[in-house]
Amino acid sequence: MDAKLRDIIESLIFISLEPLSLERMKVVLQEFPAEDVEQAFKELQESYASNDRGIQIIQRAGGYLLSTKPECDLWIKRLLKMERKNKLSSASLETLSAIAYHQPTTLAEISALRDVDSTHTLKTLLQKKLIRIVGRKKSPGSPLLYRTTDKFLAYFGLNSLDDLPSPEEIKKILEEQPDIEE
Amino acid sequence: MDTSESYQVRLEVFQGPLDLLLFLIKKRKIDIHDIPIAVIAREYLEYLNHKESINLDREAEFLLIAALLIYIKSQMLLPREKALEEEKDLRQALVERLVDYQKIKTASLLLKEREEEELQQWKRTFLPPLEESDEMDFIEVSLFDLAESFFRLMKQREREETKTIRGKEISLEQKMREIVEELKKNSYLDFLEYFSRQESIEEAFIAFFSLLELIKSRIVIATQESHFEPIKVWLRKKAYKRN
Secondary structure, three states: OHHHHHHHHHHHHHHHHOOOOOHHHHHHHOOHHHHHHHHHHHHHHHHHOOOOEEEEEEEEOOOHHHHHHHHHHHHHHHOOOOOOOOOOOOOHHHHHHHHHHOOOOOHHHHHHHHOOOOOOHHHHHOOOOOOOEEEEOOOOOOOOOEEEHHHHHHHHHOHHOOOOOOOHHHHHHHHHHOOOOO | HHHHHHHOOHHHHEEEEEEHHHHHHHHOOOOOOOOOHHHHHHHHHHEEEEEEEOOHHHHHHHHEEEEEEEHHHHHHOOOOOOOOOOHHHHHHHHHHHHHHHHHHHHHHHHHHHHHHHHOOOHHHOOOOOOOOOOOOOOOOOOHHHHHHHHHHHHHHHHHHHOOOOOOOOOOHHHHHHHHHHHHHOOOEEEEHHHEEEEEEEEHHHHHHHHHHHHOOOOOOEEEOOOOOOOOOOEEEEEHHHOO
């Protein structure tokens, strides 16, 4: 296989700030046959998987990204002088999972599920672009409908909504730990 | 209840009333589908009692569930001839809400783990965005650097210069205007190059002080790409518009 094509693909993934899909690669590499692009990409993936490298290719939100490995976290933080990245609050996490499992959904439905007024949390999540408005529900008051975004998937390291913890997984956890954790 | 004294948990740690209920249910290792309403209602109210005041904006929901629990309990206490459907329904509805909430809550804990893992895998996306500024992304040169490189140049000139030409009398203001005009024509001036092109040391000095004056009044900016790189002088965009 043409090593050059592989290099091009590697550099495209490197330079992309968002997950780069195979479809997009094919569009950019228009002068190459689609099968060649696929083949070259596969080889690139294999090479990353087999070589012992500090950088890995990961699949997120339907595309591919280069990322560092978890074991290098300590030194990266030291380099960037970042003590700790901001994490989402419990309220945000709860609201996000309510939306993720019930989307498209409304503010009233989310608030009912959590039994907590979620107006403020929803606003924060919109600002963070983890959720978006997709339309209005055809019901009294036509409330806004919300969905999770691709950024949500990438943030939690998911490739698609199918990667969300499954009902079985959740059930298993609930059965495993009947005790309280504070 | 002895647990309430020895094991206090602040209400604020709970996301909402369902969260608190789940906590109580888990603590007593009760089957979520078969809640002893009387026991849970009592414990729930005890938690509310720990609070000196209830913030109605944030905690009204806690009271609503409390009222519901008391209502279900009171219905159970009433002597009745036929089984009360309403009580069963309310109970069932509450259990369903709890079960649904428990799923979300568990999923959110799983998501939290994913978040943790994912944040340890750095991507270029997480690099801080480039600062939006109307200036170039260079190092701003300090007065010290400017003076140093100016005097070094002047020393060089001194050695080279064998005869002194009487410089024309030139004012600071004139020179400042000259610099700004030059900057309007060519986006930047090379600091050293500009001074070495001055006719006399005197004029170079005046040019130097004019430049300092311009920097001070924030009309121009002196930058370099990194240390030891040539110093360049730019007109500030805002000043350009103003003039």
